[in-house]
């Protein structure tokens with residue numbers, strides 16, 4: 001006895017293949033479909049807001065330069081990670097990340113919570129030459145970003161496209177994206193100058209400024225929300 005009933009099926013390879021594909025498809029759909037209707041599974045994190053126009057430019061530069069090939073943005077629920085980076089990452093932290101940048105490869109440290117860890121000037125010098133900050137660093141120099149003028153030509157359209165995907169930007173934010181981005185860039189430049197960085201007219205509106213604005217926003221809301229990890233460890 002045993003598997004005798006299965007033998008005839010195995011000898012008809014076309015039917016067998018089709019039935020196998022059907023079985024896998026049904027199993028896959030049963031797993032895939034429900035999450036689309038279960039909004040409640042995403043724990044809302046207070047203070048998680050859509051990226052500002054300037055941060056969005058910085059994020060695009062982060063992707064263009066492949067920063068995400070060396071840096072993850074995901075704290076895994078393992079003690080070694082939560083000790084170093086704070087409580088593990090929640091889905092609610094990344095609701096405005098399209099595409100998400102969780103990553104799995106870490107040549108450099110995780111950056112999910114790097115916002116506010118260092119002053120803006122630290123990032124400026126680190127992008128210029130990581131060896132200035134950490135002599136053993138193997139991160140490439142991104143000095144050219146300090147000299148390249150930021151292109152805000154698509155700023156409004158980027159916000160408009162994200163709104164169609166559900167990011168809550170209002171009309172004024174879309175219309176004034178370029179102006180808002182320049183205003184935020186001026187704030188970053190002012191902080192850099194206050195720290196003694198000398199900036200010329202190109203540098204104060206450079207791609208590096210947008211990238212710094214983006215980096216400084218990473219994980220801020222999560223730090224303020226002070227969520228605890230399982231086991232009662234306080235969010236950091």
Ligand code: HEC
Pocket residue numbers: 062065066067068069070071107108109110111114117130131133134136137138139140142211215
């Ligand atoms: C080849 C791999 C590599 C690439 C590409 C890379 N990094 Fe790094 N990064 C590192 C390494 C290694 C470190 C740790 C040493 C150091 O601080 O320089 C680091 C450190 C950092 C830190 C400090 C993190 C902390 O918590 O101390 C920041 C911020 C950072 N990188 C941002 C960036 C940005 C922005 C880009 C893209 C423009 C980038 N990195 C591209 C390897 C990389």
